[in-house]
């Protein structure tokens with residue numbers, strides 16, 4: 001407070017911080033600069049944790065991941081135009097994944113922007129944010145800050161969660177008003193995440209469909225992990241007794257080693273089931289829209305779906321029994337209606353699934369002991385599987401193509417919300433932001449398993465990880481490229497292939513530049529020792545794990561999504 005400023009005054013900076021604090025915000029993911037540099041400083045001074053990143057996209061990914069982990073909006077703060085656009089990718093990612101996040105960006109003065117007079121970092125940010133966010137608001141007057149923050153929080157959380165943009169013109173921050181009036185103008189949002197109870201007839205309908213199923217399957221999505229009603233979901237799944245498939249970020253809601261888990265019999269259960277019960281999962285591309293070869297004979301399945309968003313129903317397939325409501329309320333109502341004498345599916349189905357799971361797990365087991373140098377995915381990830389089993393509270397962050405798909409299948413997760421990955425967009429670059437958020441929001445050790453390409457999208461944030469001394473261990477699955485390191489230049493010319501990087505890159509040396517621990521390993525035993533040491537010390541660590549150039553597949557498990565040219569000769 002400057003000496004000339006009377007105690008009776010407040011300003012936009014302080015009202016914005018007070019409004020966030022009043023609503024339980026504790027952490028801001030930020031990149032400083034005009035006009036929000038002092039906003040970050042004041043926020044820190046007022047007791048908020050402000051983590052400053054090197055690039056807004058990663059501050060944004062951290063806020064998005066924080067939203068998923070905490071069921072409260074993650075807050076990202078950026079400067080105008082370019083900083084805003086950098087953060088916008090993450091806001092769109094949060095919206096796409098149905099996670100609550102608020103992007104607060106400083107902006108230029110309306111009078112100049114609206115007449116396009118060419119202001120410093122001029123851009124009509126509100127208009128640009130709107131199609132990429134669940135909601136977008138601008139605050140023009142200090143006395144409306146309470147309202148603006150309340151609208152943003154409610155919009156981010158209520159119903160299907162999503163990203164909200166809050167536009168904060170620089171001049172707003174400096175506006176002055178009476179301090180007591182200012183405090184009175186703030187709004188503490190009451191019940192921003194209200195229960196949404198399903199209609200009784202919808203529950204009866206769902207119970208009828210589930211009861212009539214002979215070969216039922218549950219698919220649990222990340223909406224169920226987000227909902228934070230872990231015991232209720234577990235009780236529902238176990239009472240129903242159906243085999244279940246966890247989508248990647250729902251892994252661990254029930255332990256992957258659970259006897260009903262059908263991950264290792266994926267193609268069997270998708271093709272042969274006659275009733276599929278979706279809990280917080282959409283029938284989008286990740287589930288082939290519920291149709292096609294992997295889903296077996298057309299028209300043989302009935303779908304039951306729990307979702308908070310009514311328009312999700314019938315978006316891809318006919319939903320025979322839609323349950324509109326929050327997962328906890330729907331699950332509890334179902335359990336009640338199912339009663340105490342629920343008949344589990346016949347052993348002829350569950351036994352068949354179990355047999356397939358056990359067969360596939362046994363088939364994979366010896367490969368996880370592969371001891372090659374350079375390593376393959378199975379041998380290296382087999383080591384990480386053991387270490388996660390021994391340390392189930394570790395949060396696994398995972399991105400890449402082969403590095404993603406192989407790790408998803410190989411590494412079992414044992415507890416809810418312990419896996420963060422590329423999400424609905426299959427986006428590269430979420431790794432370091434997610435790792436920071438996981439460490440900050442949970443306090444737990446983080447293990448980030450990164451393709452070398454994926455890491456390249458966010459690698460500079462290892463300085464952020466070192467600066468805040470976070471317990472993050474990064475393993476770079478270094479195969480010298482995107483999918484594989486042995487690509488060729490199809491022209492036969494001198495330039496490297498479009499999918500390869502400098503051979504033998506030493507990412508571990510980058511970590512050393514910032515005072516972290518860097519380790520270079522080319523065999524499973526050395527990898528095991530390096531990760532163990534990182535978990536024991538909780539020091540920022542980067543392990544450059546050498547993977548054979550030819551170990552991966554084009555696009556990992558989703559190569560079928562690549563269009564192919566009918567005219568070109570490769």
Ligand code: OXT
Pocket residue numbers: 248263264265266267268285286287360361364399400401402403404405408409410422425426427428429450451452453454455477479481482483484552555556557558
């Ligand atoms: O039942 P069957 O027989 O079918 O077998 C299945 C299971 O039963 C079995 N399984 C098991 N067996 C034994 N034991 C266990 N425990 C077990 N568990 C499972 O295994 C199989 C497969 O099971 P799964 O995985 O469950 O099934 P499936 O069919 O794969 O599931 C389908 C999907 C769609 C749900 C699943 O594949 C999925 O979730 N996929 C997500 C894919 C994804 O999002 N990929 C990332 C994007 S790829 C591409 O776009 C990349 N880019 C472009 C780019 C991107 N993305 N973003 C931006 C900003 N710019 C550009 C780039 C640049 S990837 C990429 C970089 C890649 O290079 P890196 O160096 O980073 O990585 P490397 O590849 O390592 O080099």
Ligand code: ADP
Pocket residue numbers: 096097098160161220221222223224226227247248249250279280281282283284286306307308309312325326327328423424
């Ligand atoms: P996945 O990728 O794991 O399949 P999706 O992101 O496709 O999961 O689906 C998550 C779904 O969960 C979204 O349709 C979202 O509306 C829904 N959802 C999120 N939170 C809740 C909740 N508390 N109750 C019910 N549905 C929810």
Ligand code: MG
Pocket residue numbers: 451452453477478479480481482483484
């Ligand atoms: Mg690679």
